[in-house]
Amino acid sequence: MSIDSTIKENRGNIVIVKYNAGNIQSVLYALERIGVNAIVTDNHEEIMAADKVIFPGVGEASSAMNSLKENNLDAVIKELKQPVLGICVGMQLLCTFSEENNTPCLDILHQPVKLFRPEKYSKIKVPQIGWNTLYDLKSPLMEGLAENSYCYFVHSYFVPLNEYTIATTNYVQPYSAAFNKDNFYGVQFHTEKSSVVGERILKNFIEL
């Protein structure tokens, strides 16, 4: 696996949104491995002034939304004009609504977040835990990646395919592994745990 994820152009200050997401430390370290120093903050001015914003997520949708609302971060994120990268539950919260505890979300991408419902005979297990392939890659976020590159997924809910899908994965059915609408990007997999492929995607985001 040879992939160059060394940052060539570190464009300005990178902010990770601080709320109750569990994987912030891992995202911070992944950025460090590719040579990027990010700050973790819930300060509105610092987030709005950032050149790039990363919106991580591990956990349950309604408690994540509540945590955002406590600090009015929901309103701040919706107004952002710079590139924003939602990871896993962070991606899902950018959508309209999640079936996970019937949670209204930020409605930036007008899509529902649905539960995997495999046919019983299929023996497909939920949550999906493990490595799966990305295909039909589009967008500069996926630059340098081969079709069928592997990323690490841990989730029970998914964003359906839509006109903004920039990478597809198949589990139970094909769905959006990643999307890009305007300045908002979302990835369902964990870039911070997806070996060199994930590090390359983070590098691509930083260099957008």
Next chain:
Amino acid sequence: MEQNINSSGASQSPFRGGGAGAEGFAKRIIPCLDIRDGRTVKGVNFENIRDAGDPVELGAFYAEQGADELVFLDITATVEKRKTLSELVNRIARYINIPFTVGGGVSSIDDASVLLKNGADKVSINSAAFRNPQLINDLAKEFGSQFVVLAIDTRLEDDGEWYVYLNGGRIKTQAKTIDWAKQAVDLGAGEILLTSMNHDGTKQGFALDITSVLSDLLPVPIIASGGGGTMPHFVDVFTKGKADAALAASIFHFKEISIPDLKSYLKEQNIHVRI
């Protein structure tokens, strides 16, 4: 697309064992590192590793070789040593770019929370969960089922039943493995790490029967452990054993099987793996 990397060729290697709708989903190979006082034990035999006792260096080597996850088991976890463990977990998260599970002495939300905050992706619980099943439920509610791996040490007895053992296999219980695994999943365990004491250390192959029974019965992934000695054993555990992942320690540490060779072999045998 300036550079092509990590081409998997999903078309050449249809996913087997998962049925329709998961063609790209890979079976996982998981090296296990036993840790004592922040160092790997049981020994390793690698010329290309500067310090074979450093779990981070060894883990990073396996990650580079294509391991899909790592398990770190702290075999002497005591209260005094907990700081050592949390510092180690933090270093692992910092330098290793694949998911990892930490086990050993986790018996409360607080224990797990420290590991999560330092970057562990999952915790493995065993005896403490058996003695206090509510722990599974508490951890799943607090951190999600994907964070909770239930480890079971099991032995096939003369009566033909698989029983649960505690304290690293030293204490027998009257609980049958199938019953305990089912209860644990109902309580919120997200994966089962099943070690057959009959097979562990023998290098004669994994416990295919109990692994496949659990895999058919339970809606969560099964990680098979104990007995992997040759590459065909891994084929068997993914096909006949229907395991989602296979874990091994000494065969990797002593270079009896290298992960790249194993994965190439599995792919030739039409097992879908990440290469």
